[in-house]
Amino acid sequence: MKNIENEIDGKELKSKTEWFVTHCRRAGLKVTPQRIAVYQELLKTNEHPSAEILYQKVKQIFPSISLDTVNRTLVTLSEIGAAFVVEGSGDAKRYDAGSDKHQHFKCIKCRRIIDFHHKPFDDIKIPAYINDKFKVLRKTVYIEGICDLCDK
Amino acid sequence: MKNIENEIDGKELKSKTEWFVTHCRRAGLKVTPQRIAVYQELLKTNEHPSAEILYQKVKQIFPSISLDTVNRTLVTLSEIGAAFVVEGSGDAKRYDAGSDKHQHFKCIKCRRIIDFHHKPFDDIKIPAYINDKFKVLRKTVYIEGICDLCDK
DNA sequence: CTCTGTGCAAACACTTTGCAGCTAA
DNA sequence: TTAGCTGCAAAGTGTTTGCACAGAG
Numbered sequence: 507m508k509n510i511e512n513e514i515d516g517k518e519l520k521s522k523t524e525w526f527v528t529h530c531r532r533a534g535l536k537v538t539p540q541r542i543a544v545y546q547e548l549l550k551t552n553e554h555p556s557a558e559i560l561y562q563k564v565k566q567i568f569p570s571i572s573l574d575t576v577n578r579t580l581v582t583l584s585e586i587g588a589a590f591v592v593e594g595s596g597d598a599k600r601y602d603a604g605s606d607k608h609q610h611f612k613c614i615k616c617r618r619i620i621d622f623h624h625k626p627f628d629d630i631k632i633p634a635y636i637n638d639k640f641k642v643l644r645k646t647v648y649i650e651g652i653c654d655l656c657d658k
Numbered sequence: 659m660k661n662i663e664n665e666i667d668g669k670e671l672k673s674k675t676e677w678f679v680t681h682c683r684r685a686g687l688k689v690t691p692q693r694i695a696v697y698q699e700l701l702k703t704n705e706h707p708s709a710e711i712l713y714q715k716v717k718q719i720f721p722s723i724s725l726d727t728v729n730r731t732l733v734t735l736s737e738i739g740a741a742f743v744v745e746g747s748g749d750a751k752r753y754d755a756g757s758d759k760h761q762h763f764k765c766i767k768c769r770r771i772i773d774f775h776h777k778p779f780d781d782i783k784i785p786a787y788i789n790d791k792f793k794v795l796r797k798t799v800y801i802e803g804i805c806d807l808c809d810k
Numbered sequence: 811c812t813c814t815g816t817g818c819a820a821a822c823a824c825t826t827t828g829c830a831g832c833t834a835a
Numbered sequence: 836t837t838a839g840c841t842g843c844a845a846a847g848t849g850t851t852t853g854c855a856c857a858g859a860g
Contacts, residue, residue, distance in 0.1 A: 522755075536814060536859050548755045554771055556750035557849080572817045577850065579815095580753055587795045590756045593764070593771060596850055598708035598824060599746035601732055603674075603700045610744060611792060619706055619745060620792075624785045630799060633776045640763060640772075641804040643739045647782060651794040688834055688839060709824085724842045729825065731840095748825060750849060 514549055522549055526588055533586045543568045544579040545588060554592050584614055590650065609646055613653035620653065666701055674701055678740055685738045695720045696731040697740060706744050736766055742802065761798055765805035772805065 514522075526545050530537050543564050548555070555563070561576040583589035597617060609627050611620040627647040636642065666674075678697050682689050699715045700707070707715070713728040735741035749769060761779050763772040779799040788794065 534814095538815065538859070540816075545755075548753060552754065552760075552773070554752040554754050556752055558750060560753070570817085574818080574851085575816055580751075581851095582815095584753075587756070589753050590796050591751050592754050592762060594747040594749050594751040594849095595745050596751055596823090597746050598710060599732075599743050599748055600706040600708055601700060601712070601736075601741050602704065602706050602744050603697075604739065604742040608704075611788060612745070613792075614795065621704065622785070622788060624788075627782075630779075630782070632801065633774070636763060636774060636776075636801065639806050640765075640801075641809050642801055643766065643803040644742055645799065645801045648798050648800045649784065649788065649792075649794055650796045651792050654791050657793050686839095690834070690840065692841075722842085726826085726843080727841055733826095746824095748848090 519546060519549060529586060529588060535582065535586070540564075540568065540571055540575050541579050541582070543571070544576055545583060548583075548589055587614075590614075604644060609648070611649045611651070611653070613656055614650055615652055615656035618653055618655075671698060671701060681738060681740060687734065687738070692716075692720065692723055692727050693731050693734070695723070696728055697735060700735075700741055708746075739766075742766075756796060761800065763801045763803070763805070765808055766802055767804055767808035770805055770807075 523542065523546060526542070527537050530541065535541075544560060547560055547563050551563075553559075557573065557577045557580055560580070561571070561573045564571055564576060580589060584591060591614075595617070600619070607628060608621045608623045611622060612618070613620070624647075630645060630647065632642055632645060675694065675698060678694070679689050682693065687693075695716050696712060699712055703715075705711075709725065709729045709732055712732070713723070713725045716723055716728060732741060736743060743766075747769070752771070759780060760773045760775045763774060764770070765772070776799075782797060782799065784794055784797060
């Protein structure tokens with residue numbers, strides 16, 4: 507796994523954690539040590555861990571935590587925009603026949619997928635070093651957020 | 659679910675099916691009526707169906723098909739680039755703390771996720787009608803294909 | 811003190827696998 | 836004819852839920 511250059515330093519970890527704490531309070535969530543631990547562990551890695559992997563890591567500094575709590579915490583974090591699911595969804599896979607001619611907006615609350623079509627996105631240029639190394643079959647712009655219906 | 663303007667017409671269905679048949683043969687796959695049926699059903703919709711939904715539809719014209727076959731066919735189709743998983747993965751969810759500062763390439767064979775960072779992609783402009791209607795939390799360019807290791 | 815969050819275990823949803831019979835090439 | 840495909844049933848994998856206790860506000 508190739509990593510990019512963001513080994514987080516102590517200072518950034520601290521400031522992001524402060525942001526997180528504020529953000530939780532604002533959302534009416536309690537700030538528990540488990541939540542902090544999961545969030546910090548997520549900040550410290552850039553390997554897109556699964557709940558299981560994160561659980562293994564957090565357990566080292568917080569031995570009594572359970573996998574469920576990690577799972578639930580991650581759900582909570584994604585609801586407040588402090589974490590994102592970058593692969594997988596827990597729901598059933600959804601297929602399409604593979605046109606580049608539309609893009610997806612996904613609501614992280616109701617999981618609705620809304621198609622849209624923004625012509626400039628059809629033509630995004632893929633950097634040469636990707637095309638050289640990999641066989642590109644599909645490219646798309648993917649947007650996530652809260653949809654109109656869920657943003658009460 | 660909002661659809662875009664691509665109700666497929668008979669002519670396109672036929673030509674895409676021909677492409678599909680050729681493509682299967684080239685990949686050493688047998689052309690079975692089940693495969694054709696699943697592929698055509700996928701072409702006819704733009705609602706990103708799950709295997710289950712596709713199964714319900716295909717069953718109407720092919721009553722003896724099983725859900726497994728639909729599932730297996732979809733796996734096969736994605737391996738040859740005739741279909742794509744637009745949501746979900748079957749594997750565990752993968753999280754990150756949500757930086758816009760990198761993009762993902764995903765290999766559809768080994769499912770490896772390779773980070774890359776192409777500066778212009780950090781600044782893609784989201785169309786106003788999306789920003790007006792939805793609260794955007796994350797945007798990214800997502801590329802899929804076959805990675806160097808799998809492209810024997 | 812109250813009410814949300816946690817841990818445990820059981821329930822679930824979806825996908826994958828093993829095998830015997832079938833069928834496209 | 837025969838390798839690959841299908842259908843069925845069973846096993847996995849990962850996620851969610853229900854409940855009682857614990858701890859943050």
